[in-house]
Amino acid sequence: MATDTVVHQLAIKVGNKLHADRLMLATAESCTGGMVAGTITDISGSSAWFERGFVTYSNLAKTEMIGVPASMIEQHGAVSEPVAKAMAEGALRNSRAQVSVSITGVAGPAGGSEAKPVGTVYFAWSNRLSTAVETTHFKGDREQVRTQAATHALRVLLEFLEQR
Structure with a gap:
């Protein structure tokens, strides 16, 4: 639960800055799967700074909801830097927000490859x-990877906001 507290505290800091x-x-x-959006909406008053969240788990959702080109997914895979970049930019194009964060990865236990x-x-x-893009490798089971990813997304978002 310590990690959940960290994620919550980061979300509050991000919200205060936004x-x-x-x-x-x-x-x-x-x-x-919406962990970041869920953490944010756990905070009372977050509607003042959280515009919307897209859970684009399938390739089709990435294409239909936020405009990630299907050809990009075919060429690079849904889990790739170009797709993460297109997701963040697509979230902005399809919302009224001024800032976005995107996350795509292999949480496991299946789905991984050598690459x-x-x-x-x-x-x-x-x-x-x-748009800033980053690749990270986390250790642990599915829940741990997902929690670490949500925490990292918010931590770097706070840094991104402070550099503006």
């Missing part, structure tokens, strides 16, 4: 002017 800067956030989540083992997660953070 609210102070009068910005709205959109999320595009795949392997975390993308279980625990491989791609992130992107966008503010309509620039």
Whole structure:
């Protein structure tokens, strides 16, 4: 439960920063299945800074909901930096938010490969002017990978916001 507390505290800090800067956030989540959005909406008053969340678990959802080109998914795979970037940018295009975060990865226990083992997660953070992308590898079971991914997404989002 300590990690859940960390995620919650990070979400509060992100919310305070977004609210102070009068910005709205959109999320595009795949392997975390809405964990970031869920953590955010656990916070009373988050509607002042959280605009919407997309859970785009399937490839079709990524294409239909946030405009990730199917050809990009075919070429790079749904779990890739180009797709994470397209997810973050698509979340902004399909919302009224000014900032977004996206997460796509292999939470396990199945689905990994030699090139993308279980625990491989791609992130992107966008503010309509620039998009930062990162690849991280987490250890643990499915729940641990997903929780670590949500925590990392919020931690780096806070840094991204502070650099604006």
